[in-house]
Amino acid sequence: MAKLVFGMNQSLDGYVDHMELPAPSPALFRHWIEHVRDLTGSVYGRRMYEAMHYWDEDRPEWSPERQEFAAAWRRQPKWVVSRSLKSVGPNATLIEDDLETVVRGLKAELTGEISVSGPELAQSLTEFGLIDEYRLYFHPVVLGRGKPFFAGPRPPLRLVASDRIDEDVIRLTYVPA
Secondary structure (H helix, E strand, C coil): CCEEEEEEEECCCCECCCCCCCCCCHHHHHHHHHHHHHCCEEEEEHHHHHHHHHHHCCCCCCCHHHHHHHHHHHHCCEEEECCCCCCCCCCEEEECCCHHHHHHHHHHHCCCEEEEECHHHHHHHHHCCCCCEEEEEECCCCCCCCCECCCCCCCCEEEEEEEECCCCCEEEEEEEC
C-alpha cells in the first residue's frame, strides 16, 4: 500500500507562495531532487501542476542540478486533479471527478510514496482521511499573506520527526493524530 504525503516549503507564518519564498539553497534543491527521484508518483492540483509543468521542457540555461530534477520529475507518473483542464502533459493522467475513489485506488494498487501537491487538493484528501503524513518545510521568512499550507481547518496531528534540511530550513513531519 502506498503512503500519501503532503509537503511544501512555507514561511514561518504558514504561507506557501513559491514566488515569495527564497530560492532553494543547493542543499535544499538536492533534497528535492532526491525526494522526487524516490517517489512512486505525484497527485497535483491544477495550479500546482501548471507551475510544475515548467519542468517538462528542457531549457539550455539549466544547471546540471536543474536537468537532474527535470529528469526525475518527468520519470514519475502524475495524476492531475482538475475540472477545467482538458489535457495534461507527458506521463500525466487527468482526474476530473471521483477524486476519493481514484486516490484510494492508487494507494491500494501502488507501493512507495505518493506526493500530494497543492493546499486545496490536500484539504480535500485530508477530509477523505487519505493523507498519511504532512511535511512542513519552514523557511526563516514571514510573508504575512498568500496561500496557507492548510487550506481549511488544521487536522489533529502528532509530531513524529524534525530534520534540519539546510542551514536555514527545518522540516517538521506530522501524522494524523
